[in-house]
Amino acid sequence: MNYTIEILRQRGRDAEPYRQTVRFCTDDTEMSVATLLKTLNSMADLTDANGKTVEKIEWECSCLQKKCGACAMRINGKPRLACDTKLGEFKNGAIVLEPLKKFPVIADLIVDRSVMMENLKSIGLWLEKEARHTKKGEDLAYEASRCLQCGCCLEVCPNFIPGEAFYSAASFVPTARVLSELPKKEKADIIDSYVDKVYKGCGKSLSCRDICPAQIDVEHLLVNNNAVAVWKRFLY
Numbered sequence: 465m466n467y468t469i470e471i472l473r474q475r476g477r478d479a480e481p482y483r484q485t486v487r488f489c490t491d492d493t494e495m496s497v498a499t500l501l502k503t504l505n506s507m508a509d510l511t512d513a514n515g516k517t518v519e520k521i522e523w524e525c526s527c528l529q530k531k532c533g534a535c536a537m538r539i540n541g542k543p544r545l546a547c548d549t550k551l552g553e554f555k556n557g558a559i560v561l562e563p564l565k566k567f568p569v570i571a572d573l574i575v576d577r578s579v580m581m582e583n584l585k586s587i588g589l590w591l592e593k594e595a596r597h598t599k600k601g602e603d604l605a606y607e608a609s610r611c612l613q614c615g616c617c618l619e620v621c622p623n624f625i626p627g628e629a630f631y632s633a634a635s636f637v638p639t640a641r642v643l644s645e646l647p648k649k650e651k652a653d654i655i656d657s658y659v660d661k662v663y664k665g666c667g668k669s670l671s672c673r674d675i676c677p678a679q680i681d682v683e684h685l686l687v688n689n690n691a692v693a694v695w696k697r698f699l700y
């Protein structure tokens with residue numbers, strides 16, 4: 465199968481973006497986009513459709529097993545993990561790779577997602593005392609702990625604008641973990657932040673629900689957070 469791979473490139477934070485197309489032939493339909501990028505970068509004589517030498521394509525990965533979120537990018541317009549996207553999906557051989565659009569580009573397909581960590585810090589999402597456990601709390605905490613902080617949910621959220629007041633699913637998913645583990649009287653500060661940074665801004669459109677590559681039950685966590693923080697139905 466012949467693949468045509470169009471990549472939106474940017475050779476540095478302040479550089480002008482441009483598109484570059486390369487071709488690649490393989491019969492391995494199980495090859496992931498991550499392996500494709502590694503393979504392209506390993507080719508010494510890779511040229512684009514105009515015969516121009518292709519500089520190393522900058523992108524990030526770590527686990528290659530859907531566990532770290534580093535390889536998130538837009539693949540044919542949809543935010544996805546490169547290590548979890550197989551070439552066999554592209555029946556016509558056309559692949560378009562672009563960086564996530566809601567974050568500043570560092571280089572090519574690498575973006576600066578530090579806003580997500582800053583948002584978690586601003587909510588105060590940490591435990592200063594031993595966590596308390598209930599069966600329901602443990603289930604919620606486990607589900608919330610699977611968040612990769614990949615940012616795919618932020619890409620599709622109509623209400624999320626980096627640096628603005630609303631924090632979206634990448635914040636309310638981890639919040640579910642701490643809300644489920646803190647005793648009632650110690651939730652107050654986090655509840656205030658949650659109401660301010662999530663509840664007030666979320667339109668409940670649930671665009672974030674189907675995009676999550678970890679298949680976290682985002683809606684379930686949102687409903688539970690609102691039950692605890694807004695409707696005061698404490699787990700204990």
Ligand code: SF4
Nearest residue numbers: 621666667669670672
């Ligand atoms: S429910 Fe809609 S507004 Fe709320 S975080 Fe998800 S995508 Fe954004």
Ligand code: SF4
Nearest residue numbers: 611612614615617676
């Ligand atoms: S909730 Fe899902 S899509 Fe959003 S950051 Fe976490 S793992 Fe990624």
Ligand code: FES
Nearest residue numbers: 526528532533547
């Ligand atoms: S490299 Fe870790 S999720 Fe893809």
